[in-house]
Every structure is written in structure tokens, then in C-alpha cells.
Amino acid sequence: MTIAVAPAVVVERSVPMAGAVELVLYHPPSAAAVDPGQFFQLAVSAPHTILRRPYSAAWSDPASGRIGFIFNVVGAGSAWLSARHEGHEVDLLGPLGRGFELDGEGPAVCIAGGLGVAVFPGVVQALVARGRKVTMLQGARTAAQLMPASRFAGADVRVATDDGSVGHRGSVMTLFPPPQGEGQGGGVEIFACGPTPMLQASIDAARRQEVPLSSIQVALETPMGCGVGTCLGCAAPQSRGGYLLTCQDGPCVRADRIDWDRMTDEFHG
Amino acid sequence: MTIAVAPAVVVERSVPMAGAVELVLYHPPSAAAVDPGQFFQLAVSAPHTILRRPYSAAWSDPASGRIGFIFNVVGAGSAWLSARHEGHEVDLLGPLGRGFELDGEGPAVCIAGGLGVAVFPGVVQALVARGRKVTMLQGARTAAQLMPASRFAGADVRVATDDGSVGHRGSVMTLFPPPQGEGQGGGVEIFACGPTPMLQASIDAARRQEVPLSSIQVALETPMGCGVGTCLGCAAPQSRGGYLLTCQDGPCVRADRIDWDRMTDEFHG
Amino acid sequence: MAKPLDLRVDLGRGLRLRSPVLVASGTFGYGFDAPQVDRAVLGAIVTKGTTLRPRDGNAPNRIAETPSGMLNAIGLQNPGVDHVARVYAPLWSSWDVPVIVNVAGDSVDEYVAVVRRLDGVPGIAGLELNISCPNVANGLQFGVAPDLAAELTSAVRAVTRLPLIVKLTPNVTDIVAVARAVEDAGADALSAINTFVGMAIDVRRRQPMLSRGSGGLSGPAIKPLALHAVWQVASAVRIPVVGIGGITTAGDALEFLLAGAAAVQLGTVNYVRPEAAREVHDGIAAYLEEHGFADPGALPIRSGSVLTHA
Amino acid sequence: MAKPLDLRVDLGRGLRLRSPVLVASGTFGYGFDAPQVDRAVLGAIVTKGTTLRPRDGNAPNRIAETPSGMLNAIGLQNPGVDHVARVYAPLWSSWDVPVIVNVAGDSVDEYVAVVRRLDGVPGIAGLELNISCPNVANGLQFGVAPDLAAELTSAVRAVTRLPLIVKLTPNVTDIVAVARAVEDAGADALSAINTFVGMAIDVRRRQPMLSRGSGGLSGPAIKPLALHAVWQVASAVRIPVVGIGGITTAGDALEFLLAGAAAVQLGTVNYVRPEAAREVHDGIAAYLEEHGFADPGALPIRSGSVLTHA
Numbered sequence A, B: 001m002t003i004a005v006a007p008a009v010v011v012e013r014s015v016p017m018a019g020a021v022e023l024v025l026y027h028p029p030s031a032a033a034v035d036p037g038q039f040f041q042l043a044v045s046a047p048h049t050i051l052r053r054p055y056s057a058a059w060s061d062p063a064s065g066r067i068g069f070i071f072n073v074v075g076a077g078s079a080w081l082s083a084r085h086e087g088h089e090v091d092l093l094g095p096l097g098r099g100f101e102l103d104g105e106g107p108a109v110c111i112a113g114g115l116g117v118a119v120f121p122g123v124v125q126a127l128v129a130r131g132r133k134v135t136m137l138q139g140a141r142t143a144a145q146l147m148p149a150s151r152f153a154g155a156d157v158r159v160a161t162d163d164g165s166v167g168h169r170g171s172v173m174t175l176f177p178p179p180q181g182e183g184q185g186g187g188v189e190i191f192a193c194g195p196t197p198m199l200q201a202s203i204d205a206a207r208r209q210e211v212p213l214s215s216i217q218v219a220l221e222t223p224m225g226c227g228v229g230t231c232l233g234c235a236a237p238q239s240r241g242g243y244l245l246t247c248q249d250g251p252c253v254r255a256d257r258i259d260w261d262r263m264t265d266e267f268h269g
Numbered sequence C, D: 001m002a003k004p005l006d007l008r009v010d011l012g013r014g015l016r017l018r019s020p021v022l023v024a025s026g027t028f029g030y031g032f033d034a035p036q037v038d039r040a041v042l043g044a045i046v047t048k049g050t051t052l053r054p055r056d057g058n059a060p061n062r063i064a065e066t067p068s069g070m071l072n073a074i075g076l077q078n079p080g081v082d083h084v085a086r087v088y089a090p091l092w093s094s095w096d097v098p099v100i101v102n103v104a105g106d107s108v109d110e111y112v113a114v115v116r117r118l119d120g121v122p123g124i125a126g127l128e129l130n131i132s133c134p135n136v137a138n139g140l141q142f143g144v145a146p147d148l149a150a151e152l153t154s155a156v157r158a159v160t161r162l163p164l165i166v167k168l169t170p171n172v173t174d175i176v177a178v179a180r181a182v183e184d185a186g187a188d189a190l191s192a193i194n195t196f197v198g199m200a201i202d203v204r205r206r207q208p209m210l211s212r213g214s215g216g217l218s219g220p221a222i223k224p225l226a227l228h229a230v231w232q233v234a235s236a237v238r239i240p241v242v243g244i245g246g247i248t249t250a251g252d253a254l255e256f257l258l259a260g261a262a263a264v265q266l267g268t269v270n271y272v273r274p275e276a277a278r279e280v281h282d283g284i285a286a287y288l289e290e291h292g293f294a295d296p297g298a299l300p301i302r303s304g305s306v307l308t309h310a
């Protein structure tokens, strides 16, 4: 796998949903190489920052050489990124890590919390392309913050909002298990991305439905120093003891590989 | 004297001469308060920088509330400033320090080296307004880097370039003394702004013309921490021993106050 | 509904401040400059380092910017203690913000003489002992050796009834040892930290940026180092600790208060953002409200000894 | 026309490098990752700290960004010396860039055992002794006490013929004393410096950012402190000094070479700008050309002892 480190031009900037920004970069090699669930380390030149920022590719289009990133502003780096516009350059390093394994059988249930939804346009597209039945469960504080269902063509999209402004009132987990039996054991596969507490909730819910942990894939979120395996800063506790490196062994891993009791969350909760 | 610390909107950005940028800020209190030769501490939010950057007011127009700054890009801070455009905000602190004393009698000879010329549009205007005869001596590497004579209405402008592309070939000092006797002792007053080596050259030349040091005013250039007298970082050696503070006692001082043998230059030469 | 907020702090020996936000020595002169800072939010002003005789200070270049920080080697330029006591103190006595005089010297005798001159002078609320100065006797800084620091502290303690804050240098292997020695020697409070010795070289001129070669590093760059020093010291002594080092926001100040500091000093940021003191003061208040704390004293997270990393 | 450039450096005992630009321990793994770095410009690769037995390392959170810097407390996660000698060394032996193994341990015996295992193994060009580790015997870091550091150095020296670089910690009152002691104990070269102990607190969660509480600060923030350490050490010892700390540009590297370093190591910058090594290498060459120096050895500006500021 070849990792590019190169400046990429911003060819489009938009606001896909309230509180989020979407940057489309033109970089054919990356657009061609990236798998759904992989991430890039984006360089930011904000005051007093030094490290790159990890962002999942939301989607990519090898034909046009474009790759999309969807994010919200939480600090100096994302604020700098959100101020990029058409014609600006963003230096990217990637694609990095492992994406989701999409070639399984049976129906897929995707669970997104918060900006974890950013990874799913590409994931859903790939699952649908493989002829798999896809249910997309998305939660947000309020209707305006939901990613439009049009971003998940071919999937059965179900939504929940904390304020009940649309869909179920409550967390995304109130949508699980979805009707029609998917989620009742048997062959269903779960793909979850969001804050660690939400990942844990998905796992507990799945357990209750007797979905084996090996049928749950999660996208981990840990701090990233290098993104390539040299700093050892992205450790996540393994069920078999010790730690895996989120940037190399992840960010997408099967839930049974993680020791969830030792898993921490620096950024939420 | 009241010192403002406030964001000011950039109302105009232009390139007055090759390699220089002019930012016009809208800030009526400062435009009204500033004297020719005073400076402002401009906040920059460039990567890894913390200190404000000192810049002379090139000119100000109390009527329109505008104040102009002319500078070149030498590092991170000026690069950030040069990327400001109409509508952006720049936080200013000032006006600071002492400007030139302009109320003297007799003809005035202004000597500008490099970006030292930035201070003179306002100075020349004020001298002319006081009915004084003004000769403006300006030097640069090449013609394109000279500030247009139109910026010095009412003055007799003479120029020199290192490459001889226009005016005298050589340094600005080859223009001194200007003809018609100004510069031969007797009442002439010299105003000099530029790199310290150029200030020293002006003084030596003036000495040779028996112009008393007390008739030479120079704008000093030292590092600035605070700009208001609290850090003691802008010390300049005094002829009577010890140090004065460039930000409070200067930047404009009479040449006889400085111990030129102990005067250093961190930024040029 | 949270209890009414109380931002007052007590640094001992009657030095009660209305706010935990102070301005640090050398970054606020003697309180007569920087008019744009809102004094109403300040717990106290700490003056420039003051010596027995007036000092001219070092030759230029005295300061240089570094990544997220700055180096300085001012050389204690100051008008001397007599001028401070005769001219400044009387003016301070009518101010509503207490002034703490930062004291420096080359020998125990000089420190003692300076403190004697200041003791009992109206307008002076307390003293901060800058023990980062080299001792002419042995060239060593007083602050790097527990015994030297203790000797200096008790000598000064013996000649004044003023509240005495001893300001620690971070340029030591074991700051806790110095802190304990100084506490036992009679300090009412500690402030930590002073600058870290550093240097910058002008590659174009091929010589050090500062005329003295080296200088003291301050600013955001040193915040993590200062915070660790305060965390260690606060968990090792019983007297109040004033946290200093790279504080520019309320969040920074809260890190120090959570680490065990009773108050904080703002330094380099005063040069850049005069509004910082107000923002830090209000930000601390808002945080206390939000988390239902009655006062800053409730903030410290108990540390115990922190393991060093490997 | 300037003489042909020679960028080679000699770190002693036959450790001749083609370039003064190395990559620092813990920022380049064991040389198998970070493919995007151009190895052709590297004088050597220094590996992650290696211990006798494999180590899992510390629990998350292990890193945190700070102003112009980052904190880390990895906890020496490594596969153990046996794996390094059996699996990695054979691969290195075919590389055109020498690999220096960074050695760590909890006791003199562990260091000695690790070095014994590495001695004479093909593919290993030299050793860098990380003496910043706490000594289980007394909890103190080996690197903070001249006698401990010297004892460790000679114990290791006695069991290997490999070039031995001892890496100094800056968390000491007098780094020169440690440097001299280590030189006398048989080090072929010194590298300076390792990280500065620091900490960050998560104000929202009200607990330290790092699971270990404290961590090591690296990055541009520490450059002025590292440079001062190198300036002091280089003027006090006769063996080569490798400068480390916050280097991100050729200008930064030149500051260290002017301060007396024979070579430099790039650390944190490798995470961010893989092209940095190439830029630094070419920038040094361009500077030598421009100023008419034949090689980096001509750069140091003679220091003599630097006064500390006041």
C-alpha cells in the first residue's frame, strides 16, 4: 500500500448539515487508493499546533480524483480546516490504517453517533455495491444536524433525535434493533462509528440481541501522533492483553479484539 | 494619551511598490490620535508566534478614520499580515511611543532606507502642512521598489537605486547633501528612518556637513516585546549611559541621545 | 442554584486577595504602564525585580521570540529599592489593588538590605523573593540548592513582617526539595515558576540572539513544564502555591488551579492581550458556577506523588 | 568556487555517517514504518527504546498536544531485545543506512543484559543509551546523577565494542556535570537532549491528559532549552555531541551545529513532515556552500562558558 504525503487542492466546500463542514479535495492517487473506513492525517497550520489531524475519508470517487471529508469544529485544527475554501491547499498523509471488511454475507446495520456519521457515505455505498441489504441508523441532537438520507442511497435510513424534532426521540440506540428481524442474531453484521461511549452502547445492545462480537465492526477514535505506527501514541487495549495500534491495526476493528473495560475516551463523555 | 487595544477592519489592501503591502485599517480613535512617527503593535495569529509586531503608521486620515501601514514580508508575522484582505480584522494596540518633533524651523531633509520609507508619507505631509521646505531622499535596490513620489506631495523627491535603474546609482546617502545648500549646517533638520547601519551612515554624513546631532531625528528599530514599557526588551544605549526604551522614549529620538558605538542591529547588516 | 461565588484567596500572613489572578514580575513594570489592563480583576500586581542599587540592565539584544515562547535577558534593569520605597510606594498606597514587590540580589546581604528598606513601608502589600539570581559568592543560583535557598529565605524572614512569597526556579533536578526547604525556612507562600534557561542563535549573523548568550524562556511553550512543577510542589507543601508559566486563557489558569495552585500569575500574555486578565478572571468564575464549586479552593484534584514517565 | 562539500560526520569508534541528519528514538519505530521519509539523506536511524523483555507500554491516553509541542508517556512499548536481534537486525544488515539501537532498562543489570545481547550482532551500527529511565533500585533516573550515569555507562562500556552514544536528560540542575562524568566513563559520543518532564490537565474531565499523569515534552516548544543544553555540553566535553530538540527546519538544525553539535536528530517533526529530513539535509548543504564552509565541522561558534541570565 502506498502512502501519499502531498498537498491537495480544495475543489469544493459546503455545509452538509448543521454544524458540519465538507471539504472535497482533488487528489487522484488517494481517491483511487482509499478504502471505506480508512483515514488521512491532514496538516493544519493553526496557531501553536504541531500535529496533523486524523480524518476519515467520508467518500471518494476514483473517476474524478475527488475525496470528501466531513467534520465539525471542536478546536484550533478543525477551525483552521473549516476556513479552507476552493483553491486553498491542504496537505494530506494517507490513506492510513484499515477500513471496514465489507465482503461478509447477510444484512448490514450501520450505527452512527455524532460526526461518526462522516465515515458512512462511502461505507454504505460500498456495502450496497456488494448487493448487501443495508440499514443506516443515525442519531443527532436535532433534525438539522442529521446527514441527509440522500447520502445513503440504497440503504433503509432510520433516524433519532434527542429533541424528537424528527424520527425517534432519544439516542440512536433506541433504533436498535431495527424491525424485520435484522439484528436478531443470524448473519447480521454491525458497523458502528461514533464516540467510544456510543460504540460501547452498540456492543451491549448487539450482545442483548445475541449478535456475536465478531460480527460487529467499530471505527476506533484515539489520539494520533503520527498515523503510521512510529509514535505508539494511539494504543487501544486488546482483549488478548497489551495494546493494538489504532492507526495500523485500526481504526476499523472487530469488537471482539478490544478490551472494552480498559478502553478509555479522552474526547467525549 | 489614550492607548487603544481593539480589532480594526481592513478597508483596503494594495501593493504600493514592488515587494511591499499596504493595509488600510478603519479605526477612527487611532487615526485621530496618532502622530507621525508613532507605531502600533499589531497582533498576528501565525503558527508558533506569540508577540505582536511593531509597525509605524505610514499615514492617517482623522476625517475618514483610516490609518495606513506599509510593510514587507520578512517572516511569519508579516506573512500573516500580508494575507489580510478587505473585511478581515487586525487587532491593534496603540498609538505607541513618540513620533518626530516637526515644529522646528528651517528646511527638512528626510532620508529613507528600505522599508524605512514607510513612515514618511505622514511625516512629509505634516512637515509640508507646517510650511517647511521638504526634501525627500529615497533609496532602494531597483526602480520598482521605490515608493511613488506622489506619496510625498509638496516635497522635492530625489531617488537612488543600487542598480541605477532610476536616479543616482548607489545608496541613498549618495543623494546627501542635496543641492541648494540645504544640508550645509545652518538650520537644516534631518529626519532618518531605515536599518540601523543606514541611520549611522546618515549621521556620519550629516556630521561631515556640520549638522549638529541635535538637528538629526532618527526612528529607531529594536525588538519589541510589549510596546508599552513593561518588558524592558527594547533598550537602546544612551549617550549619557544606560539605556532608553525605544517604545516609550522613541522610536523617534534626536541622534545625540544615542550612543551609536554601543547601538546594535539584530535585523540587518 | 449555585452558592454565591467567592474568588478571594489567602496567601498567608494577612495577604488576602480579592482574585486569584495576579500579574507576574517583569511583565507589568511597577504598575504604572499598560493602562489598558483592567485592574479591577487583579488580585495583586507583582513588580519588576528590585535590587539594592539602580541597575542599567543588559546590553541589547535582550529578547527574542521562539516557538510559542520568548527568551529574555533583561538583566534586572530597575531604579533601585530606594526609589521604589520613596517614589512608587506612596502612590501604591492609594490604589485598590495590592502591590507585591519582587526582590532580587547578588548576595544574601543585598537581599536582606532590600527587604529591610521595604519592611513597614506603606503601600507595599508583600514581597516575592526571586531566588533565580546567581550568587556572586559561588556563581550558583540561590534557587538551585535547597540549603542556599533556605539560608536566603530565613535571612530575609528575620528582617520583615511582610508576607513573603518565595519564587522557585524550574532549572533544578528536584524542585520539591527546594520547595520544602524554603517552606521550613519560613516562606508564607511559594510561586512557581520563573523562566527556563534557554537560547537562540541567529544563523545569519552566526551569534546568539541575546547579548548574554542565554536567557529565560516564557510563554505558552513552557506551560506543560510549569504545570508539572506546580503539581509536584503543591502536593508536597502545606503553604499556598501561586502557579505561573504560559497562562494565556482561563482554561490554562484552571489547569494550574486543578493542579493545586491557590492562585495564578499572568506574565508574557500581558504584552500581547491586555484583556487576558479579565478573560481569565471571568472564565474561572464561569467554570466554578458551571461545576457548582463555591470557590477556587475546591478545585485541586488531589495528586499524590506523580510517577515520572519512561 | 567553494570546495566540494563533505557532509560526513564521525561519531567515534568507527561510527562514520554520510550525513549529520539522524532520526530520533521513538519517532521512527525500528525503521520499517514511515515509508514516505527519504532515507538517502539520513546519517542513521535510531530505534525505539529497547528493553530486555517485551513491554506492553502504558495504558492510554499516551500523548497530548501542547503549544508548539507534544507530551508523551508511551512506557517503552517494544518487542524486547531478543526479537530485535533475531528478527530486525538481519533485515537492517542489508540496508544502506546504519541503525543505532536505543537501549533502556530499569537497572544496571538490565542495561548490561540488553547490550550483551546486541554486541556483535550484524546489522547493528551502534548503541544509544537512554539514561532517562527510572532506576528501580532508588526510583531516581540514572541520568540525573553524575555518579549513577557514570556507573551505568562504564558497566555497559565493559560489555560491548559497539560505538556507544549516551543520551542525556535535560531534567537536571547541571547537565554539564553528567556529560563530563559519562565522557570519562567511556562514552564515544553524547546525544542531547531527551524530553522535558511536563503535564497537561483535561479541564473538562478534571484529570491529567495522560494516564501516567506526567509525560515528556518534545517539539519546537523545547528548542531553545535543548539548544542551550547542547551549547553548554559541547563546550565542556571533547567527544561529539548530537543535538536533539524541536528541530523542524534547516535553520533549526544549523542553530545546533553552530552551538557545537556534530550532528542532529529529528524527532517529533517526523510525525508531521516526512520531507523534513530531506529539507534539513539540503538546507545544511546550501548554507555551507553559501558561507564557503567545507564541512559541518567548521560551523561551531566557540562558546566558552555561557553566563546564566538574571
Ligand SMILES: Cc1cc2nc3c(=O)[nH]c(=O)nc-3n(C[C@H](O)[C@H](O)[C@H](O)COP(=O)(O)OP(=O)(O)OC[C@H]3O[C@@H](n4cnc5c(N)ncnc54)[C@H](O)[C@@H]3O)c2cc1C
Residues within 6 Å of the ligand: A039, A051, A052, A053, A054, A055, A056, A057, A070, A071, A072, A073, A074, A075, A076, A077, A078, A079, A115, A118, A119, A220, A221, A222, A223, A224, A251, A267, D064, D065
Ligand atoms: C481515525 C479517526 C478518524 C476521524 N474522523 C473524523 C471525521 O471524519 N470527522 C470528524 O469531525 N472528526 C473525525 N475525527 C476526530 C478528529 O480527528 C478531531 O475532531 C480533530 O483531531 C480535532 O482537532 P482540533 O485541533 O480541532 O481539536 P483540539 O481539541 O484542539 O485538538 C487537540 C489535540 O487533540 C486531538 N483530538 C481532539 N479530539 C480528537 C478526537 N475526537 N479524536 C482524535 N484526536 C482528537 C487533536 O488531533 C489534537 O492533537 C477522527 C478521529 C480519528 C482518530
Ligand SMILES: Cc1cc2nc3c(=O)[nH]c(=O)nc-3n(C[C@H](O)[C@H](O)[C@H](O)COP(=O)(O)OP(=O)(O)OC[C@H]3O[C@@H](n4cnc5c(N)ncnc54)[C@H](O)[C@@H]3O)c2cc1C
Residues within 6 Å of the ligand: B039, B051, B052, B053, B054, B055, B056, B057, B070, B071, B072, B073, B074, B075, B076, B077, B078, B079, B115, B118, B119, B220, B221, B222, B223, B224, B251, B267, C065
Ligand atoms: C518601531 C518600529 C516600527 C516599524 N515599522 C515598520 C514599517 O512601517 N514597515 C515595515 O515593513 N517594518 C517595520 N518595522 C519592522 C517590523 O516590525 C518587522 O519587520 C516585523 O516585526 C517582522 O516580523 P515577522 O514575524 O514577519 O519576522 P520574524 O523575523 O519572523 O520575527 C521574529 C521576531 O523578531 C521581531 N523582528 C523581526 N524583524 C524586526 C525588525 N526589523 N524590527 C523589530 N523587530 C523585528 C519580530 O517582531 C518578532 O518578534 C518596524 C519596527 C519597529 C521596531
Ligand SMILES: Cc1cc2nc3c(=O)[nH]c(=O)nc-3n(C[C@H](O)[C@H](O)[C@H](O)COP(=O)(O)O)c2cc1C
Residues within 6 Å of the ligand: B225, B231, B232, B233, C024, C025, C026, C027, C048, C049, C050, C072, C074, C076, C102, C130, C167, C193, C194, C195, C217, C218, C219, C220, C222, C244, C245, C246, C247, C265, C266, C267, C268, C269
Ligand atoms: C521580559 C521578562 C522579564 C521578567 N522579569 C522578571 C523579574 O524581574 N523577576 C522575576 O521573578 N521574574 C521575572 N520574569 C518571569 C515572569 O515573572 C514569569 O515567572 C515567567 O515569565 C513565566 O510566566 P509566563 O510564561 O506567563 O510569562 C520575567 C519574564 C519576562 C518575560
Ligand SMILES: Cc1cc2nc3c(=O)[nH]c(=O)nc-3n(C[C@H](O)[C@H](O)[C@H](O)COP(=O)(O)O)c2cc1C
Residues within 6 Å of the ligand: A225, A231, A232, A233, D024, D025, D026, D027, D048, D049, D050, D072, D074, D076, D102, D130, D167, D193, D194, D195, D217, D218, D219, D220, D222, D244, D245, D246, D247, D265, D266, D267, D268, D269
Ligand atoms: C512519542 C515519543 C517517543 C519517544 N521514545 C523515546 C525512546 O524510546 N527513547 C529515547 O531515548 N527517546 C525517546 N523519545 C525522545 C526523542 O528521541 C527526542 O529526544 C525528543 O522527542 C526531542 O526531540 P524532538 O523535539 O525533535 O521530538 C521519544 C519522543 C517521542 C515524541
Ligand code: FES
Residues within 6 Å of the ligand: A223, A224, A225, A226, A227, A228, A229, A230, A231, A232, A233, A234, A235, A245, A246, A247, A248
Ligand atoms: S498514531 Fe503514531 S503509532 Fe499510531
Ligand code: FES
Residues within 6 Å of the ligand: B223, B224, B225, B226, B227, B228, B229, B230, B231, B232, B233, B234, B235, B245, B246, B247, B248
Ligand atoms: S517593548 Fe517592552 S519595554 Fe519597550
